[in-house]
Amino acid sequence: MSRTPGASTRTDARPAPAAGPAVTTAVDPAWRPALSPGIMLRRDRVREADLLVLPERVVVLTGRAADIVRLCDGRREVAAIVGELADRFPGAPVPDEVPAFLARLREQGWLR
Amino acid sequence: MSETPQRPWALLAELSHGCPLHCPYCSNPLELVRRSAELSTDEWCEVMRQAGEFGVVHTHLSGGEPLLRVDLEQIVAAADAAGIYTQLVTSGVGLTEDRLGSLVDAGLRSVQLSVQHADPARSDRIAGHRAFAAKERAAALIRAAGLPLGVNVVLHRDNLDAVDAIVDLAVAWDAERIELANTQFYGWALRNREALLPSREQLARAGAAIERRRAELAGTIELVWVMPDYFDGVAKPCMGGWGAVSLTVAPDGTVLPCPAASVLPDLDPPNVRDRSLEWIWDSSPAFTRYRGTAWMPEPCRSCPSREIDFGGCRCQAYALTGDAARTDPACALSPDHALVRAAVDAPRDTAAPTTEPLPLAAPGQRARASAASVPYVYRTPAAGRRAP
Numbered sequence: 150m151s152r153t154p155g156a157s158t159r160t161d162a163r164p165a166p167a168a169g170p171a172v173t174t175a176v177d178p179a180w181r182p183a184l185s186p187g188i189m190l191r192r193d194r195v196r197e198a199d200l201l202v203l204p205e206r207v208v209v210l211t212g213r214a215a216d217i218v219r220l221c222d223g224r225r226e227v228a229a230i231v232g233e234l235a236d237r238f239p240g241a242p243v244p245d246e247v248p249a250f251l252a253r254l255r256e257q258g259w260l261r
Numbered sequence: 262m263s264e265t266p267q268r269p270w271a272l273l274a275e276l277s278h279g280c281p282l283h284c285p286y287c288s289n290p291l292e293l294v295r296r297s298a299e300l301s302t303d304e305w306c307e308v309m310r311q312a313g314e315f316g317v318v319h320t321h322l323s324g325g326e327p328l329l330r331v332d333l334e335q336i337v338a339a340a341d342a343a344g345i346y347t348q349l350v351t352s353g354v355g356l357t358e359d360r361l362g363s364l365v366d367a368g369l370r371s372v373q374l375s376v377q378h379a380d381p382a383r384s385d386r387i388a389g390h391r392a393f394a395a396k397e398r399a400a401a402l403i404r405a406a407g408l409p410l411g412v413n414v415v416l417h418r419d420n421l422d423a424v425d426a427i428v429d430l431a432v433a434w435d436a437e438r439i440e441l442a443n444t445q446f447y448g449w450a451l452r453n454r455e456a457l458l459p460s461r462e463q464l465a466r467a468g469a470a471i472e473r474r475r476a477e478l479a480g481t482i483e484l485v486w487v488m489p490d491y492f493d494g495v496a497k498p499c500m501g502g503w504g505a506v507s508l509t510v511a512p513d514g515t516v517l518p519c520p521a522a523s524v525l526p527d528l529d530p531p532n533v534r535d536r537s538l539e540w541i542w543d544s545s546p547a548f549t550r551y552r553g554t555a556w557m558p559e560p561c562r563s564c565p566s567r568e569i570d571f572g573g574c575r576c577q578a579y580a581l582t583g584d585a586a587r588t589d590p591a592c593a594l595s596p597d598h599a600l601v602r603a604a605v606d607a608p609r610d611t612a613a614p615t616t617e618p619l620p621l622a623a624p625g626q627r628a629r630a631s632a633a634s635v636p637y638v639y640r641t642p643a644a645g646r647r648a649p
């Protein structure tokens with residue numbers, strides 16, 4: 150193989166904590182977020198965690214992050230995602246936090 | 262260690278040591294596994310099944326050249342069925358549109374393409390094979406298929422001066438990630454150390470170029486730069502710790518905590534043909550040997566960095582001192598650090614490497630070299646050239 154075993158990628162799969170809520174970034178409510186190509190969302194039954202698996206990294210989704218990402222199917226608009234989550238988690242600061250969280254994931258290149 | 266260790270996240274599957282290329286730093290062992298000794302399709306599929314069940318979520322399908330396995334599609338499908346993310350690590354040689362299409366259908370998620378230099382002739386000289394054109398085609402196919410492309414380059418004296426051009430190449434190929442990893446010296450690279458070891462000035466220039474490009478490209482492409490431990494006096498946290506994050510399965514089913522660990526003479530590594538992955542990871546002497554910190558000698562034992570770098574690389578300690586349990590000599594605190602300093606500080610000619618492409622040597626022979634460069638010792642033609 151062409152990579153030296155000493156390459157940085159040997160810690161590839163070390164999980165990093167998922168991004169927490171960010172300061173509000175303008176998000177178009179008509180955006181239909183979807184996972185970027187080559188990114189997989191999956192349930193890890195061994196660790197009882199939800200993961201985003203990337204080409205060189207694994208991100209452990211904490212809190213409600215996986216509930217949000219699961220709705221990013223490229224069909225639902227941000228407004229619809231917020232609506233659904235607000236129904237499901239009454240009292241949670243959904244309209245404030247969810248768009249900012251989606252924007253953070255897009256900045257990372259995980260959503261498009 | 263008595264408590265059960267954390268489960269592994271990643272599996273490096275060295276599907277075959279066969280490879281049309283002969284990179285002088287190849288991380289395959291000096292003693293390559295013959296193709297006839299390789300695991301069967303069913304055996305690889307069983308490895309993937311066990312790995313998925315045991316907690317592995319990511320696999321690098323590597324080699325040698327994994328495309329030499331005619332059953333690669335089946336192995337990808339087995340990994341995918343086990344919930345494991347698959348990334349192909351390839352030289353690009355043999356990646357046709359049809360082949361890529363069937364791999365994508367089987368569940369392949371992304372590809373990492375190795376490049377030796379931005380200049381085709383020099384790239385081919387380093388690889389010991391005319392492969393550059395195939396790489397360029399492969400990159401285009403990968404992007405056309407919508408897969409994320411990573412370009413990886415092992416850096417050394419003969420390509421460090423070209424990092425700018427290499428970054429340009431990766432950008433032109435629409436890579437989303439470039440990994441520029443300086444050569445680590447064991448195995449083939451140690452044998453070729455004289456030819457591959459850069460000068461401090463060369464490294465400093467390349468490092469500055471990378472900083473500049475990273476700032477320029479921020480937000481568009483991920484640029485990973487791995488410093489060589491010989492130069493910075495800091496041991497690398499090899500594999501994120503011995504038996505801590507990932508495992509390597511060699512073509513014949515040998516399981517190792519690190520792909521270089523086959524050099525350790527008394528490791529007695531387990532094999533998937535005899536044991537379950539679970540036993541291998543949790544209980545085999547090879548995996549428990551250097552896990553954690555209890556095995557450490559001084560100065561690591563009482564060092565505040567011991568949970569950060571785990572005492573560095575066992576294979577490098579063995580390669581340079583003959584004792585795998587010593588502190589990695591790359592560490593400035595190691596009593597053996599002078600070994601590394603002597604190699605780094607030895608005077609050598611680091612004028613720009615030869616400008617004309619060198620005639621390719623037959624595998625196993627030394628390439629004819631011009632006056633300015635030390636000839637490479639290429640790996641023997643992988644047994645993989647023979648019929649499987």
Ligand code: SF4
Pocket residue numbers: 150151152280281282283284286287288289324325326352375640
């Ligand atoms: S010879 Fe080169 S391409 Fe082939 S496995 Fe080794 S490093 Fe990779």
Ligand code: SF4
Pocket residue numbers: 496560561562564565566567568570571572573588589592593594595
């Ligand atoms: S002495 Fe050991 S633990 Fe401390 S920095 Fe060096 S290699 Fe790491």
